[in-house]
Amino acid sequence: MGIGRLRFGVEQAVTLHRQASGLVAAVRRALEMPTETGYSAESTAEQRAIVAHLTRTAAELAPGWLSSPLTPETPGSTEAPGGNRGNGIAGSIGAADQATPITLPALVRIGEARPLPDAAFPLLIPTLGKGHLVIDADARDPRVTALIRTVLLRLLATMPPRELRVLIADSATVGAATAPFRPLFEAGALPAPVTDRDGLKHVLDEAERQVKAGHKELPYLLVVVAVAPELLEPADAARIAALAHAGPAARLHLLVTAHAGKPLPNSTQLTLRKDHALLVSPGGETSTIPVHLDPAPPTSVITEVAERLAVEAALAGRTELASLLPAQRWAESSRAGLNATIGRSGMAEQTLSFDDATPHWLVGGRSGAGKTAFLVNVLYGLATRYAPEELILYLLDFKEGVSFTEFTPTERDPSWIPHARAVGIESDREYGVAVLRELDAAMSQRATLLKRAGVTKIGELPETIARVVCVIDEFQVLFAGNDKLARDAVDLLESLARKGRSYGIHLVLASQTVSGVEALYTKRESIFGQFAARVALPGGAGVLDPLNNAATALRLGEAVVNTSAGAPGHDTVVRFPNPHAEVETLAELRHTLWQARPAGSEPPSVFEGYAEQHITNDPVFGIPVHRRRAEVIVGRNVDVSGSTASFPLDASPGRHIAVLGPSEVGADILHAAVAGLARQHGPGDVRFLLVPLVAAADPVCDDVVVDLDRLGHSYEILDGYRLRNVLAEIADPATDGAQKPTYLVLFGADAASGLLEQRDPERRRSGIDDLRTVLRTGPARGVHVLGWWRGLRRFGEDVGGSSAREDVACLVTLNVPGAEVAMMLGQSQLDWQYRPNRALLIDRHTDRIATIVPYVRPGRYA
Template sequence: MAGRVSRHFDAATDAYRSARAQVAAVRSLLQDQDSERGVTAAGHEVAVRGLVAELKATAALITPGWLGVDVRKLTTPLPELGAHTPGEGPLPLHVGICWVTDDDWFPVVLPLLGEGGGHLTIDAGLRTRAAASLVRAVLTRLLGAVPQQFLDVRLVDGATAGGAFTGFRPLIASGGLAPPVIDTAGLAGVLDEAEEHVQHAQAMAAAGRLEEVPFLVLCGQLPDCRGEYARIQALAHAGPASRLHLVLAGWPAEESRPVLDHAYTVAVDGQYARIADPAGRPAVIRPRRGMQVRVSLDDDPNPEAVGELCRLLSADAKAAATFTFADLTGDTLWAGSSARGLSTVVGREKHTEVELSFDDVTPHWMIAGRSGSGKTVFLLDVLYGLTARYSPTELALYLLDFKEGVSFTEFTPTPIDPSWIPHARAVGVESDREYGIAVLQELVAEMGRRSVAMKRLGVTTLPALRAADPRTPWPRVVAVVDEFHVLLSGPSRQAAVAVALLEDLARKGRSYGIHLVLASQTISGVDALLGKKDAIFGQFPLRVALAGATGVLDPGNTAAGDLTVGQAVINDAAGAIGRDRIVRFPDSHASPTAVAELRQKLWSMRADGNRPPHVFSGFAEQHITTALPDVPTGGPRRRLLVGRAVDVTSSLAGPLLDATPGRHLAVVGASPVGADVLHAATTALAHQHPPGSVRFLLAPLVGPSEDPAAELAAALDQAGHTTKRLTIADLPRALADLAAETARDTYLVLFGTDAASTQLGTRDPDTRRTPLDDLRTVLAAGPARGVHVLGWWRGAKRLAEDLGGSAGRDLIACLLALNIGADGLASLTGDVMGDWQPRPNRGLLLDRHDHTSQLIVPFVRPGRHEQEGAW
């Protein structure tokens, strides 16, 4: 059936071409007849009109629907969309009217798309009405006639900066048509794409599958492209056989501009035009002696019809591009090998699935989009696609979220769902910069471990390492940093450290299978990147721009300007103009059942020993009760536990106590959390001592400490420890006893020490000593006798005075700063360069003996966050 239709179609086309030639020939011959042959003017007109009628009938036969409809008068309902797929022969398109006389005319139909088709060049540019109208008419016919899955159009407008295609903007906005490129950089990208298309088509033709390749049409007016003539000539020559066609305005027949193979040329002359056949092809329109062929080119299509066409095509494009969450994961879980890279489908461009990779070519990705653009959804789509394709031995994930959200909590166990994604190693939710730095340091350390292994085995690539050491899992690592600008914000030492780590990973990571994804609303204006932006971002060739993205694409690349939620621009040339693909991606939040099913499947497939990821929840309280099972008892050195470190593993934080002078703890800050920290630290110490082996002296000196001290005393008594509560009046006597050399194995816990400043400063008339002198003696000599002080001072100034100023700083080696500023902390440490900034649910732990500082989440009693003003 298809063969018969093709033969009839070819026959009709041949008849049309022959009839057109005959009109010209007969008209010329009839004009040359002399009266001796008896040919009259009336007979001449009859012959011409008969041939014109035949041409009209043939044209109507071979250009049904959108191929031949008068687009200027087109109204709704529109002709059937996508009814014409080029087969063995070319697809003919109506381009104008040929006037034989003032009253007699026939359609001008040119074979364009398909085998045997060609190109169309117009000597006038898009600023000329006739040329612009013809280009828009041809574009309208193509969009209406050819099914969307068989047609890709690339608009180029070097004359009006896209203005010539304003009527098609709704289709561009929906992603059904790529935005026009307007400069030489954009043209270079389009030509790259065209060359790739030709190569792909040639390969498909060799495999007997050319019919699967869509037609690529470059339509519009090229910008200044003298340096690209050779490429354009080559494309024109190879185009028709490779399903590539050009419709170009502003291509005059000049010596400086090459003649394109297979191109019908249109010369605009006032209100008419002349059309010539491609060089070397049998003539369709050939001016004869004494004959002027007048052609009226197609006028602009009806704007309302174009609008309706764009609306229908946009709806079809959206439906065709609809991509569900199930389409991301494939049919077989964990079937991929990451030896040479990772890849996953992220969405669909029209009818084609778009797959992105982490490999040597695109080792790192950068993603940007305004709030609400779907950035988090896109990230989750990528992560679920990867975790479905690769097992935990092939892929490891480190996930950081620096905004107030829960982007990655579904990868971690929760009270509602104890399962987790087995690939996740560390997950930070509402992360601190310090946590982000700790994760980056862990990745740099992993890079070092892989480097050592490669050197040991004499290999230089990750695939070679995996082959040489098959027993050791060397998965590729993907680290995602959402709102990464927070990590780099501010001219602080931390920001400088983060920049250095990022630069190291960005430059070297690809060699060791470590890949970064940086996501943010914008990548502009990060102070810490001064002088480093190109060095770091230059390592991120793959750019993803969502709606409202700024800075992720080249400054002149406006491809993301018309995106809607659920769309993204994919650019694999660091944002360069002309390398954009617009894809539509699924909303995983709209498929909670499918997501939950995948999560459970992945979790059930995990290997024995697969541990849940380390999770850092920046907003979560930390309680000593969860830490006690991990605290050893009976050792030679006891450890003060004051919180959990803001590091990859949320390790327990607290200094060791030994006989060194100054091994005490001072908690500083007006926050009542100071009392909670002493409660936790003392609880941990009691857990490490056998009952009755030490004394605990508890001195609740301020109101906020009454409840913590009472709870602590009750717990110590119940555990069998020796406990005594002190009042402010008892404190001088207790300090004098502890200062005596006979005192042994005692913990003095002072809740709100500054409240006793009057009593501590009162001098004994007989000994001329003050309780403050005794306190300093205890601080200096007590540790050697097992006597340690745990104190909470609500102000840094009071603590500094109690220690005797700068000379007494070493009396307490361990400091925990709560809500005191950098200046107050500097008065205790002498470090005026610190960039500590107090904030809720955080403390800075310093050990002057070890010269260390560590951001921690302090231990608090449950519900402390709910107490107004606790911080």
């Protein structure tokens, strides 16, 4: 603002103050005039002069919409009523006229005072910035309805966007008194009137929150209490009286109808008579001059103004992500904590922190309420405010969506957010637990650092250690059921929630509901009690205290923020932007952060839930040949890094691989195994014996042949009869069996069982006998069997039953019931339930049992 403009504003304020003082004196003189007949000519002339002065002064103190008569022509003009360019009206409602700033307290015309039968002056009452308006009749009286509509219209048309909030409790007319303002309610610019006792209590709760906040950056709040007298409880009347006393200092103002008790403080009070009203000023002075209230503004005026206000409010109410981001990138330190600007409360930015007071956040909201938008805002805000050396992000999404894909590189866009360490898209429980385990391990490492340094908090270390924020969307999926995995998740989450604050590890748990999770029944308070920060979006009241109803009337794009574990009376309503409506802004911001990443930054590890995984994308696929010990690659582990799931091969008995289950993915896993092995040996160094025994494996075997040909390996394709001969050759202890390392690959091994069971009358052995011998002695001679059995029972019979369990130590089970797998392993139970694109890896020699994502051929799940 320039010096000249500032000087103009100050001088104008001084002038208006002087005029106001003159107005008060004139009003007092007018109020003292006799109203009986028998005026002298001198007194009549004096009264007319005072009335004329009051009329002129009123136009200056309350220009435009605040005092001019309201006519049907008003909104159609580009000027305010009376031809004056009014505050907030300059061709469109709500666009404040900078040349005519609003003067507070705002004086609003409600009618005329008539000291003489043929002379009247506008009656202005102080509202915003000063006091309240109270009337003794209820809104079922048409004059009261007219008064409500007049005051609302004048103030709404005058105040700039975001500087006035209105809450209406109307049980007297069930909302009819403010019906013409419906466009504002439908557009969400104003909350719709509440019409019952619970609604009134909610309105009073919100008013009390305004008083408790009490700072000057809040917008004004006008509360219209048009409650039927018979429905007003004494406790609510007492709350209204308290609000009247404390309200003006906190920008809270009341319009109360049907008030018949003790005069409310700071209030202008109207008493209705048959054909006029009497006024009592906030100072308690009673006027004897008849007051004639203005008729209701024409409905067409209110409707048109409301429609234009709705448009203006929609434009002004847009909170853009860019406006919430810091001006300078990576300028803040995370030593004392992290701050995120999450939206606006009125005109003020609202910040929520990760620190000792609010180490973790709990976010709730129904589907479609904007949880993803809220979380994306927070993440971009943090990533812009803090450098990657100050902040590490773990992002998990358990729902079917793409909440966090924009933080990862894709085929279309190679950029990523450099703070992201791991991103889970359509995560499953195993991956979630893996992330929690990694965070728990990091917490243990940091605890050691703090102990060595002799401090108790990460911020007290001499060097900067990046804080970690882990966001888990739809976190309740982690605890589905009551199995070992759920119990592990609960234990890990409890440890992180209770101890994470000291080590700079913070959690954000988001969900549609936090109730009904069986695994959390005994741990609910010990876990959620650490989440002091609660964010409730529409439908997310479950994250608040059961007695807190602050989230019941939220609109899309709004949230209640509570930093006292959801307790009533500690709520702030904020409005946050939809970042996905700012596609170009997000893309530009992501690329800016990506291009500024530290040298050597690696993209985040991405776990894509149920996306196909292919051997060609394996991190160790294609490594140099002649490794010390070959490994059979079968898929990816469900861990943070997405490491390779494999079985090392050595001379130990039982180092064979059996894939079990009728799913044709079994053939794909053998394809991946052979492809991986082929790249670990030089051409001619090993022999591959391929045995396609079922039709489903033929195209897979063909692909294996193409791959082996490309790499220059020797191989043979066998049928069932030749398989029997080869088994006899390899199993015969009188021969070398295998002159060089050999991989016997059985596609559908169970299909050969009938043939192999036939005994050779000369050798007195069957093919099954030879197979069992190979399984027992093959690894020591460099022979390893890789087989796919479609049935668990047939596999057990082929290898020799329970006594031969250790002869095949490496298993991959597909669509086989967990109970049957447990029985095969000799265990009482096993937490395994098959689902597509998952397999169970079992290594008997290391006692490892883990869920993996098996490698498949492209298009398997298409």
